[in-house]
Amino acid sequence: RFDRLAIFERFTTQNELDDSGGVWSEMFRAWIGVTPFTARELLNSNQIEQNETHRVRMHWVNGLLPSDRLRIQKNILPYPDDLEREENFRTLNIDSVMNTREQNRELELLCTEVV
Numbered sequence: 001r002f003d004r005l006a007i008f009e010r011f012t013t014q015n016e017l018d019d020s021g022g023v024w025s026e027m028f029r030a031w032i033g034v035t036p037f038t039a040r041e042l043l044n045s046n047q048i049e050q051n052e053t054h055r056v057r058m059h060w061v062n063g064l065l066p067s068d069r070l071r072i073q074k075n076i077l078p079y080p081d082d083l084e085r086e087e088n089f090r091t092l093n094i095d096s097v098m099n100t101r102e103q104n105r106e107l108e109l110l111c112t113e114v115v
Contacts, residue, residue, distance in 0.1 A: 002031035002058065006070045007089075024069065033057040034072060052095055056109040060099065064107065069093050069114075 007029050013022035035055045056070070071089040092111035100106040 006032045052110045053113045054111045060104045
């Protein structure tokens with residue numbers, strides 16, 4: 001179920017040699033499904049790194065990278081003015097991008113929440 005609005009962002013720099021002046025800029029928005037990992041999944045799985053906290057499912061898009069991030073709205077039914085307020089979002093760094101069944105229909109992202 002894709003029930004959360006996410007804003008996908010990429011870190012861009014003005015100078016490719018120096019990333020100190022970079023900013024996160026919006027790439028696109030999409031509806032996603034977010035599931036936090038359970039303690040059992042974290043203990044029993046060798047595929048999940050210790051720092052990963054969430055599994056995100058979404059429709060397939062081309063060009064999404066593990067260096068990108070997404071911001072998830074905390075409330076399910078957003079109001080237009082909520083998109084401008086930073087405290088209404090949770091930020092997840094993307095650690096892994098997997099093309100489910102390699103059919104270019106759905107992506108599964110393993111992510112770490114920024115606290």
